[in-house]
Amino acid sequence: MLQSLHVKNIALIDDVEIDFTDGLNILTGETGAGKSIIIDSVNFALGARMPKDVVRSDSDYALCELVFSIDDEKTRSELEKLDVMLTDDQVILQRRIVNGKAGCKVNGESVPASRIRDIAGYLIDIHGQHEHQSLLYKKNHKLLLDSFCKDGFNDELCKLSDLYDEYKAAKEEFERAQASRDSVAQDLDYSRFVAGEIEAAALRDGEDEELENDFSRMNNSRKIAEILSQVMRVLSSDAEGASSMLGYALSSLRQVADIDEDARPLYEQLTQAEDVLSDSIRALSSYEESLEYSPEEYERTKERLDVINSLKMKYGQTIDKINERLARESETIEKLSDYESYLKELEFKSEELYGKLLNVCSYVSDIRKKEAKVLQKEITGALGSLNFLDAKFEIKITSDENSISRDGYDDVEFMISTNPGEELKPLTSVASGGELSRIMLAIKTVFVEHDEIETMIFDENDVGTSGRTAQMVAEKMAVIAKSHQVICISHLAQIAAMADTGFVIEKVSEKGHTNSAIRRLNEEEAIEEIARILGGAKITEAVRNSAREMKELANGLKEKNR
Numbered sequence: 001m002l003q004s005l006h007v008k009n010i011a012l013i014d015d016v017e018i019d020f021t022d023g024l025n026i027l028t029g030e031t032g033a034g035k036s037i038i039i040d041s042v043n044f045a046l047g048a049r050m051p052k053d054v055v056r057s058d059s060d061y062a063l064c065e066l067v068f069s070i071d072d073e074k075t076r077s078e079l080e081k082l083d084v085m086l087t088d089d090q091v092i093l094q095r096r097i098v099n100g101k102a103g104c105k106v107n108g109e110s111v112p113a114s115r116i117r118d119i120a121g122y123l124i125d126i127h128g129q130h131e132h133q134s135l136l137y138k139k140n141h142k143l144l145l146d147s148f149c150k151d152g153f154n155d156e157l158c159k160l161s162d163l164y165d166e167y168k169a170a171k172e173e174f175e176r177a178q179a180s181r182d183s184v185a186q187d188l189d190y191s192r193f194v195a196g197e198i199e200a201a202a203l204r205d206g207e208d209e210e211l212e213n214d215f216s217r218m219n220n221s222r223k224i225a226e227i228l229s230q231v232m233r234v235l236s237s238d239a240e241g242a243s244s245m246l247g248y249a250l251s252s253l254r255q256v257a258d259i260d261e262d263a264r265p266l267y268e269q270l271t272q273a274e275d276v277l278s279d280s281i282r283a284l285s286s287y288e289e290s291l292e293y294s295p296e297e298y299e300r301t302k303e304r305l306d307v308i309n310s311l312k313m314k315y316g317q318t319i320d321k322i323n324e325r326l327a328r329e330s331e332t333i334e335k336l337s338d339y340e341s342y343l344k345e346l347e348f349k350s351e352e353l354y355g356k357l358l359n360v361c362s363y364v365s366d367i368r369k370k371e372a373k374v375l376q377k378e379i380t381g382a383l384g385s386l387n388f389l390d391a392k393f394e395i396k397i398t399s400d401e402n403s404i405s406r407d408g409y410d411d412v413e414f415m416i417s418t419n420p421g422e423e424l425k426p427l428t429s430v431a432s433g434g435e436l437s438r439i440m441l442a443i444k445t446v447f448v449e450h451d452e453i454e455t456m457i458f459d460e461n462d463v464g465t466s467g468r469t470a471q472m473v474a475e476k477m478a479v480i481a482k483s484h485q486v487i488c489i490s491h492l493a494q495i496a497a498m499a500d501t502g503f504v505i506e507k508v509s510e511k512g513h514t515n516s517a518i519r520r521l522n523e524e525e526a527i528e529e530i531a532r533i534l535g536g537a538k539i540t541e542a543v544r545n546s547a548r549e550m551k552e553l554a555n556g557l558k559e560k561n562r
Helices: 035-045 075-081 112-122 131-136 136-150 152-179 181-201 206-238 242-260 262-292 295-315 319-337 339-386 431-449 467-481 493-496 523-535 542-560
Strands: 004-010 013-018 026-028 059-071 092-099 100-104 109-110 124-127 394-398 412-415 455-459 486-489 501-509 513-520
Touching: 004 035, 013 035, 013 513, 026 035, 026 467, 026 493, 035 059, 035 092, 035 124, 035 455, 035 486, 092 112, 100 112, 136 339, 136 412, 136 431, 152 181, 152 339, 181 295, 181 319, 206 242, 206 262, 206 295, 242 262, 295 319, 319 339, 339 394, 339 412, 339 431, 431 467, 467 486, 467 493, 467 542, 493 523, 493 542, 501 523, 523 542
Parallel strands: 026 486, 026 501, 124 455, 455 486
Antiparallel strands: 004 013, 004 059, 059 092, 092 100, 100 109, 394 412, 501 513
């Protein structure tokens, strides 16, 4: 339940903290005292947008904090799925505006506003002054009926939605195939060309990597061979090679050595150089012969790589991708070679899925019609307890096999007659806001047993009611509060009297500073507040006695119904 609310520096509120209780919490106050600001602050804490001027002019930040106590295991489990770890069995939602920027926290951890909204969906249900207007939208009628159906119904809706998507995809594929009849021959020729080109290459897995390695090795060998060939020409060319020139030099120097003994050492050194050169030439020749390089193999490898790289550019960056393309084109060839059979196969699949879809739609529709009878009976009873004398309520379900959507082929509309003798009319034709708010309250009363959210807030949902009707609305609020925590902003004495805990919101002005304050009422203060609502400008002793009697009657009624 909502344990406390803390609001600071929002609009007229300076600093307010409210500790709520179980049961029916009623907030009252003069018009303009700031009751709506309380609800706006709660909505703000739950991720709603707020006006830019929401921060008080004399402050540089605004804050709203909600503290929820969690004692329900299912709620705890759902929160854990959202990665919300409880602190002392509490969830603290906080939102702050500083310098025009809003920040959200859950148990002290910063989160986006969308996360706050997801979490709040398991903690609190807010019904604003104009929420009953949602009943004027027929699309909401089906949603309400579906939420009333048993738990297993959601599984059927999921099954229906998945089957609808599958059928729609199959139908669209069939329609596209029909529309493509004229281009079949062209598409078939293209697929055959692609498949033929890939098949002719006869690619092997990993072949490209092997060829790249071989090509790199041969390319290096080729470069080395070219360099060695140049070196050998320089060293051993018959005419101008170093070996020939050195031989000529030795022959000439030998003649000098024979003439002059001092030249003998030079001749011997040059002889050694000739030996070294000869050894080097033999070693180079041996090294050159050892290189594995075949120009023919080199060209074959290069040509094969060119083929593979060309296919990669056209059909995929790897051999696996090229083979995947071949598989797709082969499938297309098979499909297009007997296109009529392919069309019949698609048509059969579409019709088969449509048949299954109709069966699930029919099953879902039967459940809706069965549950609709139960729901309309319960809502009719709830309407009677809210002073709709002889009201008739009917849930009209129209099924159309030619209008299937994700949630079936049913059109659901709430029909109502609020006065004796009147024929049933669509609920959307109800003009009175007061009637709509009571109808919504009747529906909420019926749904309350199915609603697992512990805290409900009603923001002046009693607008347009008075007298006996207001008393019946108050009693209905008390019924809801038996199983839920209810927080209600009201201007009716009957509802204020029914409160388990009453609060009054007051506007206070001091030294040119206006502020909205809120305080919890004791028994006597609650009676005085009821008297204020009843008496208006002047509260007499008679009004106080009436207020006291109203409070005593309300307490007695609640005690009787416990």
